[in-house]
Amino acid sequence: MIIIVAKNVVKKDSIDEFKKLAAELVEGSRKEEGCISYALYEDINNPNILTFIENWADQKAIDIHNATKHFTTIVPKLSGLVEEMQINLYKAL
Amino acid sequence: MIIIVAKNVVKKDSIDEFKKLAAELVEGSRKEEGCISYALYEDINNPNILTFIENWADQKAIDIHNATKHFTTIVPKLSGLVEEMQINLYKAL
Numbered sequence: 591m592i593i594i595v596a597k598n599v600v601k602k603d604s605i606d607e608f609k610k611l612a613a614e615l616v617e618g619s620r621k622e623e624g625c626i627s628y629a630l631y632e633d634i635n636n637p638n639i640l641t642f643i644e645n646w647a648d649q650k651a652i653d654i655h656n657a658t659k660h661f662t663t664i665v666p667k668l669s670g671l672v673e674e675m676q677i678n679l680y681k682a683l
Numbered sequence: 684m685i686i687i688v689a690k691n692v693v694k695k696d697s698i699d700e701f702k703k704l705a706a707e708l709v710e711g712s713r714k715e716e717g718c719i720s721y722a723l724y725e726d727i728n729n730p731n732i733l734t735f736i737e738n739w740a741d742q743k744a745i746d747i748h749n750a751t752k753h754f755t756t757i758v759p760k761l762s763g764l765v766e767e768m769q770i771n772l773y774k775a776l
Binding site: 643 | 688690702722724725726731736774776
């Protein structure tokens, strides 16, 4: 299993648009075969920090995800709404 | 439920010591009543990045956790082994 933590510092006036687009991305991603879980979280202390935490079966599932229409159309739009984006892929120890 | 993502960039020569101390912290934390899950993850692309992902029942459980002996003795030691520590508390959207 691979966990992706994708942390976004969203521009102040773009939070609503980010959340709307993210909801579409969550919906599409959850339907994928290798997706174990996929959700968006808000930092309790800073509403500008919105982070996807995703569980995937394996790297192959992530490669397929990265090529889906929902990923390739929505992620570039999200990138335009953030000040900073940090993506880490993790394995359990 | 509150998710904590505690991302650490560990000093190169301190990785083994960090992992050893982290294992004690994981063991103690998992025994706490409000702890739903608690684990350490390694970045697939950078072994210096070690991140705790923790699920807690509520803020009260986190407050109790922050006052436990395993937390107050181990976390300061971990802090001395890292170049950077980023802690975010999240709620689901």
